[in-house]
Amino acid sequence: xxxxxxxxxxSNEDIVAVLDDAERLVPVAKGEIIxxxxxxxxxxxxxxxxxxxxxxxxxxxxxxxxGSVLNFSSVGTSVSKGETLYYTMQMIxxxxxxxxxxxxxxxxxxxxxxxxxxxxxxxxxxxxxxxxQTMLDLFTIRQAHESLDGxxxxxxxxxxxxxxxxxxxxxxxxxxxxxxxxxxxxxxxPVEIVSDLRSHGADVTETESLNEQIxxxxxxxxxxxxxxxxxDEEEYAKVAGIYKIEANDLVGAKKGMIVMHPLPRVxxxxxxxxxxxxxxxxxxxxxGVPTRMSLLCRSLGVKVPKKVK
Amino acid sequence: xxxxxxxxxxxxGTVVDHIPSGYAMQVIRILGIDADRATPVSxxxxxxxxxxxxxxxxxxxxxxxxxxxxxxxxxxxxxxxxAIIRNHAVAEKMKVELGDGLVNIARxxxxxCITKNNREPLPQRMRVVSRDPLEVRCxxxxxxxxxxxxxxxxx
Numbered sequence: 001x002x003x004x005x006x007x008x009x010x011s012n013e014d015i016v017a018v019l020d021d022a023e024r025l026v027p028v029a030k031g032e033i034i035x036x037x038x039x040x041x042x043x044x045x046x047x048x049x050x051x052x053x054x055x056x057x058x059x060x061x062x063x064x065x066x067g068s069v070l071n072f073s074s075v076g077t078s079v080s081k082g083e084t085l086y087y088t089m090q091m092i093x094x095x096x097x098x099x100x101x102x103x104x105x106x107x108x109x110x111x112x113x114x115x116x117x118x119x120x121x122x123x124x125x126x127x128x129x130x131x132x133q134t135m136l137d138l139f140t141i142r143q144a145h146e147s148l149d150g151x152x153x154x155x156x157x158x159x160x161x162x163x164x165x166x167x168x169x170x171x172x173x174x175x176x177x178x179x180x181x182x183x184x185x186x187x188x189x190p191v192e193i194v195s196d197l198r199s200h201g202a203d204v205t206e207t208e209s210l211n212e213q214i215x216x217x218x219x220x221x222x223x224x225x226x227x228x229x230x231x232d233e234e235e236y237a238k239v240a241g242i243y244k245i246e247a248n249d250l251v252g253a254k255k256g257m258i259v260m261h262p263l264p265r266v267x268x269x270x271x272x273x274x275x276x277x278x279x280x281x282x283x284x285x286x287x288g289v290p291t292r293m294s295l296l297c298r299s300l301g302v303k304v305p306k307k308v309k
Numbered sequence: 310x311x312x313x314x315x316x317x318x319x320x321x322g323t324v325v326d327h328i329p330s331g332y333a334m335q336v337i338r339i340l341g342i343d344a345d346r347a348t349p350v351s352x353x354x355x356x357x358x359x360x361x362x363x364x365x366x367x368x369x370x371x372x373x374x375x376x377x378x379x380x381x382x383x384x385x386x387x388x389x390x391x392a393i394i395r396n397h398a399v400a401e402k403m404k405v406e407l408g409d410g411l412v413n414i415a416r417x418x419x420x421x422c423i424t425k426n427n428r429e430p431l432p433q434r435m436r437v438v439s440r441d442p443l444e445v446r447c448x449x450x451x452x453x454x455x456x457x458x459x460x461x462x463x464x
Contacts, residue, residue: 006451084429107423107449114431126421128450192453 002098002119002299005109006129007171014298015171019139021304022287022294028064028308029289036066037302043067044096046089046112047123048074048103053263054123054132057288058100058296065293070096089115098299100132101125119299121292127163133262134167136291138175140284141219144258148175154213156182156243157223157268159189164262165223166193178203180217182210184239187225210243215252220245220278222261222268247272260284316351319394322370328386330355333365339381339463342369361388374403381414383407385460387443410448411435416462417447418454433464 003009010018027033043062047055059069072092085108092099093116101109102123109122109129124130138148145151153172159165159181169179169189179202181189188206197204207213214220222245230236244267245259258280261269265281273279297304328336333352342350348371358364373393374382382389383405393401413432417424424433424447434448445454 082428084426085423086430103423104421105423105425105450106419106421107417107447107451110449111423111429111431125423126450 002301003113003121004131004295004299005113005120005122007131007134007167009131012174015135015138015174018135018291018294018298019142021297022135022139022290023143024304024306024308025290025293029061029286029293031064033308035064035308037297037304038062038065038067038300041067041098041300042070042096043296044070044072044092044099046072046092046099046101046103048085048101048108049124051102051123053285053288054100054102057285058121058123058132058292061289061292061296064289065296067296085111086115092116093118098296121295121299124163127161129167130163131167132288132292132295133164134171135295136284136288137164137168137221137260137262138171139291140260140280140287141172141258143283143287144256144280145218148172148177151177151218152180152216153177153219153221154180154182154210154217155189155221155223156210158187158225158229159183159223160187161226161229162223165189165221168221169193169197173197173200173202178205180205180207180213182207182213182243184208184242186235186239210245211249214249215254217257218254220257220259222259222265224261224264224266224268241267244268244270245273246270247276250276250278253278315353315356316366316368318397319351319368319370320397322348322368322372322394323374324392324394325367325369325374325382325386326364326390326392327358327361327388328365328367329361329388330363330365332385333367335385335460335463336365336367336382339385339460340369340374340378348372379403379405380408380411381463384411384414384443384445384456384463387440407437407440407443409437411437411445413464415454415459415464417450417452418458418462419447419450419452422447422450422452424449435459 028035062069089112098119100121100123101112103125106126106128108125113120155165259278261281351368353366355363389405391403392399416433436446436448438444438446
């Protein structure tokens with residue numbers, strides 16, 4: 001069945017197929033072509049935690065394909081009355097054909113997929129996985145560079161807690177990319193992840209300084225240092241704003257290099273970068289739509305036509 | 310037997326041999342043996358063993374361990390040997406074997422795992438990633454488990 005709980009649910013061939021389908025769906029995602037592949041199907045957006053981009057892009061993806069969406073939020077519902085995830089999912093599986101779930105607790109997506117018979121798409125579980133974000137990131141990188149093999153991807157910021165950085169680095173390594181990890185010591189990528197990446201034969205470099213990495217980068221992936229993860233203000237203040245890219249910093253960058261960010265950004269990327277050829281984060285946010293369209297089709301067993309018109 | 314027998318032989322029941330030294334009390338706990346039991350349990354701790362250096366041994370009268378008991382035991386005493394005794398003779402020998410998964414054996418130790426809500430009805434599940442050294446991961450949240458902590462979380 002078409003669950004997507006972690007990136008391990010997709011082989012490299014699956015990933016390529018999903019990205020190929022997503023590419024053909026771009027005009028549908030933009031509303032230029034009407035293609036009601038999922039007409040009559042219902043997506044349940046199960047958001048037990050706030051989300052803007054992920055929830056809305058799932059909703060747009062489903063609606064652009066002619067399907068409809070049930071939006072669930074845990075505030076003021078049966079969950080706040082103490083209902084378990086198991087029973088909430090049981091109930092929703094009677095109303096919908098597929099569910100996207102975001103939950104503050106790790107393992108919630110796997111748990112849901114064991115609880116019900118409809119396909120589950122993990123839209124973020126605690127500090128665990130966020131595979132649909134990884135897929136749209138891969139889509140964005142491939143769009144800019146065609147192949148992922150041999151790219152030097154520089155991941156910057158909170159690499160300790162950021163689930164986006166964890167899943168993305170695993171996926172990139174599977175396609176032969178090299179990784180440069182830039183973070184303050186307190187927010188380094190967990191050692192077990194780094195050793196895991198290296199055991200797959202990946203070339204991984206760790207450093208605290210961003211400036212020296214700009215000229216050699218094919219992709220700079222900025223992440224927000226998340227205030228809510230810190231035990232106290234003082235610890236946060238030590239590292240807040242430590243990495244910031246301005247348009248001037250990118251003068252020596254390779255042609256074709258792209259700057260990405262899962263958003264929301266605080267001040268990691270100055271607004272004057274937005275108008276440079278390198279900025280790719282708004283495109284990246286849009287790419288959530290065709291990528292999630294493709295994943296919804298896969299999960300529901302609907303084939304995307306070879307020619308979309 | 311050259312060495313003097315430390316505990317008398319039992320008529321019917323189970324002998325659990327080759328428990329790592331110091332772990333017999335945990336074995337008693339995970340097998341659900343409590344003070345209310347009507348039949349005797351004998352415990353030997355810290356005796357020399359050719360196989361594992363020092364070991365504990367447990368003799369449980371009038372109870373035959375089953376496969377589910379052995380699955381629990383595998384976490385603490387992967388090298389244990391089990392003998393089922395009937396009428397003073399060894400009727401069956403069993404080996405502890407750690408499978409690929411552990412269902413409802415222990416709770417995940419990660420504070421933010423979905424299974425931390427006691428009211429969630431699905432079973433606790435662990436994946437055995439490696440046997441030597443023992444590496445166990447929660448099937449749901451994917452966190453590696455500290456084995457000592459996991460033993461403390463045995464259900």
